[in-house]
Amino acid sequence: xxxxxxxxIFANYFLPLVVYSSVLLxxxxxxxxxxxxxxxSFSLAWLIGFLLKHFYYLPRPFILTGTPPAYxxxxxxxxxxxxxxxxxxxxxxxxxxxxxxxxxLVVLSLLVAASRVIYSFHNWWDVLGGLLVGWLSAWFTAxxxxx
Numbered sequence: 001x002x003x004x005x006x007x008x009i010f011a012n013y014f015l016p017l018v019v020y021s022s023v024l025l026x027x028x029x030x031x032x033x034x035x036x037x038x039x040x041s042f043s044l045a046w047l048i049g050f051l052l053k054h055f056y057y058l059p060r061p062f063i064l065t066g067t068p069p070a071y072x073x074x075x076x077x078x079x080x081x082x083x084x085x086x087x088x089x090x091x092x093x094x095x096x097x098x099x100x101x102x103x104x105l106v107v108l109s110l111l112v113a114a115s116r117v118i119y120s121f122h123n124w125w126d127v128l129g130g131l132l133v134g135w136l137s138a139w140f141t142a143x144x145x146x147x
Contacts, residue, residue, distance in 0.1 A: 042086050080130040081127045084130030088109045
């Protein structure tokens with residue numbers, strides 16, 4: 001498997017894997033409150049990103065350069081990176097209850113962020129916006145739903 005294929009997997013398929021496996025992990029461990037926090041944090045990050053993309057449109061880098069991406073890319077707005085926002089939101093909730101797993105997920109979330117820039121799906125400021133949205137979503141969720 002080529003490095004570009006590995007990066008593409010992080011860019012596109014890591015997101016659902018993190019979300020679903022994290023929720024299942026904490027449901028099976030009989031920690032439904034943590035699973036609920038993961039779900040709410042993910043949903044909040046996705047919703048904020050969705051709204052920002054539609055009310056503050058910035059074209060994706062591959063649209064601006066006219067260079068087609070190596071793999072199909074969405075034509076919706078670029079800011080913020082929803083992949084980055086949602087993976088970080090989930091990772092930070094997990095980090096609160098399981099430091100080792102959470103740290104590894106945060107590192108993988110940063111790899112997702114980097115892959116989004118490498119493949120020209122996002123600019124670096126889109127990814128920074130996604131990191132901020134993810135952090136705020138996890139912070140807000142942790143404040144409203146205590147464990």
